[in-house]
Amino acid sequence: MAMELPHFRYYKDPVAAGVIKPSDAVCLCCERARGHIYVGPVYSVEDLSERLCPWCIADGRAAERFQASFIGYHALDEAGVAPSAIEEIDRRTPGYFTWQEATWVAxxxxxxxxxxxxxxxxxxxxxxxxxxxxxxxxxxxxxxxxxxxxxxxxxxxxxxxxxxxxxxxxxxxxxxxx
Incomplete structure (x- = not known):
């Protein structure tokens, strides 16, 4: 039975966007195969490409364990967005594919x-x-x-x-x- 994907407050549909895909891969963070894997951008000193499940992103475990970030947050900081929202996007929300570094808007x-x-x-x-x-x-x-x-x-x-x-x-x- 497939697990329901976690909800991301600031991301309408990461599956439709192509950053979360069905997969039998084992998550490097929780060491479980949950039926989906994150294939989007992640910034970390460790290679995490296609090695994190959406649940470890949503609850912040992946960011904490691997000092990972999923989005450039500088534009949000400059726009005066609350630090809690910036942290949610940077550390607990999937990124998106773009030509340059992705920027989240406010x-x-x-x-x-x-x-x-x-x-x-x-x-x-x-x-x-x-x-x-x-x-x-x-x-x-x-x-x-x-x-x-x-x-x-x-x-x-x-x-x-x-x-x-x-x-x-x-x-x-x-x-x-x-």
Whole structure:
């Protein structure tokens, strides 16, 4: 019988995002095969690639045992997000795949929920507020938005990541280039 995956407050669906996969692999932390393994980015002095289960990430054991981190938290710190939320994301939340180091975004003074790669429709139909937030975050103009989104396809060279504010539900787009 498969165990129910742990809930990650700031991550909508890590299985759909491709960072947690079904697997018979044994977790290096708890030494159990639980039916799923984390395949996303992890920062540690030890090679933990595809060696941690989602449960050891969720309860913080993996981060504590291996001094591991799953996301760059500096943007959250600069945005004034509470240290408890930063620690939850950095040490108890899966990361996501990106070209450069992944960054978690904030809105309304809190970390946003990661929803995965933005769809073509997410980008095409981005609200004025979403576009303005993107331009502010990247210190760019409307013409840059037009350039960055032209021909956008998920997982492409111009990558957009969808986050949703936990308070006002505004979509905030993180951006990265190959």
């Amino acid at each position: 809105h309304c003074g809190d970390a946003c929920v990661f929803h995965g790669d933005a769809s073509e429709q997410d980008v095409r139909d981005a609200s004025v507020a979403t576009r303005q937030q993107w331009m502010q975050d990247y210190e760019l103009a409307e013409k840059d938005w037009q350039w960055a989104t032209k021909g956008y396809k998920p997982a492409g060279d111009s990558a957009f990541y969808k986050f949703v504010c936990v308070h006002c539900q505004q979509v905030v787009l993180a951006w990265d280039l190959s």
